[in-house]
Amino acid sequence: MKRKFYSKQVNVVSLFFISLLLFAGCNSINKEKKEKLAHLYVDLLVVEEFYHGIPDSIKAHQQKIFEKYKISAKEYLEEIKKMKEDKEEWDEFFQLTDEYLKEKSKKKS
Numbered sequence: 001m002k003r004k005f006y007s008k009q010v011n012v013v014s015l016f017f018i019s020l021l022l023f024a025g026c027n028s029i030n031k032e033k034k035e036k037l038a039h040l041y042v043d044l045l046v047v048e049e050f051y052h053g054i055p056d057s058i059k060a061h062q063q064k065i066f067e068k069y070k071i072s073a074k075e076y077l078e079e080i081k082k083m084k085e086d087k088e089e090w091d092e093f094f095q096l097t098d099e100y101l102k103e104k105s106k107k108k109s
Contacts, residue, residue: 034089037079038096040069042104 043065051057066073083089 033079034083034093035096035100036069036071037076037083038093039100040065040071040076041080041093042097042100043068046104 044062047061047065048058051061062073066076083093
């Protein structure tokens with residue numbers, strides 16, 4: 001009788017730790033995805049600023065950027081829209097874009 005109870009308790013503890021690991025893993029993937037989107041966002045802004053007034057060049061370079069990051073323009077816009085709906089997520093995203101922009105400007109200096 002005791003053995004069955006002990007076995008169930010171990011399974012519950014194991015399930016808890018597995019769930020915890022999965023949850024932690026999902027957060028890190030989410031952060032990686034945000035970083036990727038932040039880099040994409042900054043790169044798109046740089047292209048728009050650099051080729052201001054030359055729409056064909058902007059479009060061509062934007063397409064190259066989307067290919068570089070392996071995401072479609074539609075997926076990108078959907079992700080940005082989702083983040084804008086959550087102030088905390090948007091603030092975190094904006095902080096990542098700011099860090100990446102500073103990193104890019106240091107490399108140019």
